Amino acid sequence: MNMIFRRQNLPLLVTALVFVVLFGAFSVAFKNFLSLRVVTNLFMNNAHVGIIAVGLTFVILSGGIDLSVGSVLAFATVLVATLIGKFHFHPGTAIALTLLCGAVFGAGQGFLIQSYQLPPFLVTLAGMFLARGLAFMVSAKEMAIEHGFHRALAGLGLPLPGGVAFGFTACVFVVVLLVGLWIAHLTRFGRNVYAIGGSESSAVLMGLPVARTKVMIYALSGFCAALGGVVFTVQAQSGNPLNGFGMELDAIAAVVIGGTLLSGGVGQVAGTLLGVLIYGTILTAPDYLSGFDSSWQRIAIGGLLLAFIILQRFLSRASTPGG
Amino acid sequence: MTKEDSTPTRPRVFAALRSFFIRHPSLQRLIWPLAGLGLLVLFNLMFDRAFFEITTRDGNLYGPVMTILRLAVKVMLLAIGMTLVIAAGGVDLSVGSVMAVAGALVAYLSTQGDWPFAALLGVAVLVALVAGAFNGTLVAFAGLQPIVATLIMMVLGRGLALSITGGLPISVQDPGLEFLGRGFVAGIPAPILLVVAVVVITGIACRMTALGLFIEAVGDNENASRMSGVNARGIKLFAYVFCALCAALAGLVTVGDVGRVEPDRLGQMLELDAITAVVVGGTVLTGGRFSLVGSIVGALLIQTLTVTLIRQGMPSDVAPVPKALVIIAVCLLQSPRLRAQLAAWRSGVRRVGA
Numbered sequence: 258m259n260m261i262f263r264r265q266n267l268p269l270l271v272t273a274l275v276f277v278v279l280f281g282a283f284s285v286a287f288k289n290f291l292s293l294r295v296v297t298n299l300f301m302n303n304a305h306v307g308i309i310a311v312g313l314t315f316v317i318l319s320g321g322i323d324l325s326v327g328s329v330l331a332f333a334t335v336l337v338a339t340l341i342g343k344f345h346f347h348p349g350t351a352i353a354l355t356l357l358c359g360a361v362f363g364a365g366q367g368f369l370i371q372s373y374q375l376p377p378f379l380v381t382l383a384g385m386f387l388a389r390g391l392a393f394m395v396s397a398k399e400m401a402i403e404h405g406f407h408r409a410l411a412g413l414g415l416p417l418p419g420g421v422a423f424g425f426t427a428c429v430f431v432v433v434l435l436v437g438l439w440i441a442h443l444t445r446f447g448r449n450v451y452a453i454g455g456s457e458s459s460a461v462l463m464g465l466p467v468a469r470t471k472v473m474i475y476a477l478s479g480f481c482a483a484l485g486g487v488v489f490t491v492q493a494q495s496g497n498p499l500n501g502f503g504m505e506l507d508a509i510a511a512v513v514i515g516g517t518l519l520s521g522g523v524g525q526v527a528g529t530l531l532g533v534l535i536y537g538t539i540l541t542a543p544d545y546l547s548g549f550d551s552s553w554q555r556i557a558i559g560g561l562l563l564a565f566i567i568l569q570r571f572l573s574r575a576s577t578p579g580g
Numbered sequence: 581m582t583k584e585d586s587t588p589t590r591p592r593v594f595a596a597l598r599s600f601f602i603r604h605p606s607l608q609r610l611i612w613p614l615a616g617l618g619l620l621v622l623f624n625l626m627f628d629r630a631f632f633e634i635t636t637r638d639g640n641l642y643g644p645v646m647t648i649l650r651l652a653v654k655v656m657l658l659a660i661g662m663t664l665v666i667a668a669g670g671v672d673l674s675v676g677s678v679m680a681v682a683g684a685l686v687a688y689l690s691t692q693g694d695w696p697f698a699a700l701l702g703v704a705v706l707v708a709l710v711a712g713a714f715n716g717t718l719v720a721f722a723g724l725q726p727i728v729a730t731l732i733m734m735v736l737g738r739g740l741a742l743s744i745t746g747g748l749p750i751s752v753q754d755p756g757l758e759f760l761g762r763g764f765v766a767g768i769p770a771p772i773l774l775v776v777a778v779v780v781i782t783g784i785a786c787r788m789t790a791l792g793l794f795i796e797a798v799g800d801n802e803n804a805s806r807m808s809g810v811n812a813r814g815i816k817l818f819a820y821v822f823c824a825l826c827a828a829l830a831g832l833v834t835v836g837d838v839g840r841v842e843p844d845r846l847g848q849m850l851e852l853d854a855i856t857a858v859v860v861g862g863t864v865l866t867g868g869r870f871s872l873v874g875s876i877v878g879a880l881l882i883q884t885l886t887v888t889l890i891r892q893g894m895p896s897d898v899a900p901v902p903k904a905l906v907i908i909a910v911c912l913l914q915s916p917r918l919r920a921q922l923a924a925w926r927s928g929v930r931r932v933g934a
Binding site: 378382389397510550557558560562563566 | 722723725728729731733734735739741742747844848852856859866895897901904905908911915916917
């Protein structure tokens with residue numbers, strides 16, 4: 258029990274509490290809310306943001322930032338659509354190629370950041386412009402995907418009681434989460450990420466492979482962004498270069514609400530799941546609350562961000578003197 | 581790059597240039613952006629003469645060059661404020677949202693009754709003061725990271741802008757705003773004159789007083805500046821408020837120019853364009869020395885590049901690609917490690933040649 262209630266887990270606990278309160282309040286107020294269908298939809302509708310947020314968690318844990326994820330998602334959606342539609346690739350091959358492209362794109366950013374000691378903010382800002390432009394180069398317009406395999410993917414799902422199916426996209430999200438948890442807590446790479454985020458110079462002095470790890474972190478983020486794009490194509494059955502506009506900030510918000518400190522070193526992948534679920538719950542609010550439109554969604558997300566960050570600030574200050 | 585084929589006069593020219601830039605260190609950071617801009621002008625001189633055609637209609641100036649200037653007005657205004665924030669060691673992601681809030685509120689009020697232009701201006705200033713104070717307080721007094729604090733304002737501000745107009749676009753018809761966005765003074769577009777005025781005023785305030793020095797001191801080393809008696813927190817607060825003022829002004833110009841407000845689109849992603857302009861202009865993202873003129877040149881460079889490429893047949897949607905390449909090139913030029921590598925490579929070449 259002591260492990261769970263350690264001070265550095267406090268942000269995560271608060272996040273969990275907020276989610277329970279938020280979800281509980283909705284369940285009490287709206288009688289159809291507490292159902293398997295709503296929970297399933299929460300996972301399915303936010304799968305792409307969630308997958309991106311998991312990758313971004315590692316970047317932020319290492320003390321970096323990745324602004325390119327929304328554009329990479331857009332690029333991935335049009336690449337999949339074009340490879341299938343124009344070049345008649347099998348969707349499986351197209352998806353594999355797209356994921357590879359995402360990882361290589363991320364690794365390129367990581368290489369620039371690491372080898373030339375450039376600020377991640379600027380490099381990934383350039384990456385964001387580049388990927389968006391490339392997406393428009395690949396296909397200037399929305400492109401429908403018409404392939405039996407791709408349609409079959411959308412129909413896949415784990416049957417749950419009550420006639421609800423836990424769809425393919427949600428399954429991918431859950432798998433990514435589990436893999437993310439495994440990487441963060443049970444692999445050497447994960448420990449290195451935390452070490453770099455805690456103090457990069459200490460990590461270097463300890464002899465950790467900082468350079469390789471940093472490149473891999475951004476490659477992982479690029480891969481997750483591309484996977485988010487693939488999931489998006491399964492859901493939308495199309496690719497559009499306008500997809501994911503501003504999504505990098507949504508994903509960052511979800512990670513921060515999930516209790517990960519933007520200064521690096523502190524946070525959990527599990528928190529990111531909660532962050533995404535809170536974000537998703539706020540997004541579904543307009544379906545239930547009349548008058549709670551998109552402007553209120555943003556104000557609510559902004560307010561939550563503010564509350565969380567001030568809380569984190571307070572906690573980290575409180576914990577400094579005692580260690 | 582070899583020295584053998586250079587005529588004897590060239591080294592002398594280079595030496596003169598070099599000593600000029602050594603004597604004027606503040607101009608040093610302008611070399612690359614100016615060189616880039618010069619290259620683009622040269623390219624257009626050679627391949628696209630129509631680029632420089634300036635026509636007068638009713639005594640007012642029009643033409644591609646004027647279009648570039650007008651298109652760059654928003655980013656230039658934002659970049660002026662952003663320069664001070666970045667110089668003070670911060671960054672402001674909320675400028676686009678502040679534009680939207682100021683624009684939406686002013687547009688809404690102007691449809692609600694007979695507000696005089698001065699009152700509308702006052703409202704915009706008020707919006708900027710609140711937003712800037714919010715950012716500045718969170719950064720300077722609560723100690724939040726600038727990216728986080730201004731990200732909150734960015735999300736909140738966009739929501740506020742949407743709720744002001746009820747999520748719908750609003751048309752604006754106010755002669756004052758229209759003049760600000762589309763008017764002419766002695767043939768020159770009013771928004772361009774506005775940018776010039778803001779640059780001159782900011783430049784005088786920063787360079788004729790100690791303000792600029794204080795900002796650079798805070799951005800260079802906040803603790804050291806505080807210990808030498810600079811009110812570091814006050815300076816940071818000022819930078820964010822000033823940046824928000826520039827953003828509100830940019831919002832008004834845009835609303836006046838377009839004649840309507842789309843609260844979800846107005847100013848979106850412009851924060852990143854402004855940061856790009858500042859960085860291209862030679863102000864380093866980690867704070868310290870800054871160059872207002874550099875930021876203006878940076879904004880013009882990116883806009884000129886985009887317009888040039890579009891005139892050469894590039895689809896406008898692909899415009900982010902050259903922007904990305906410029907950012908990466910500028911980053912690499914500033915990277916100490918690449919410079920060391922190049923220096924090592926060059927001395928290696930020289931040794932082999934000798």
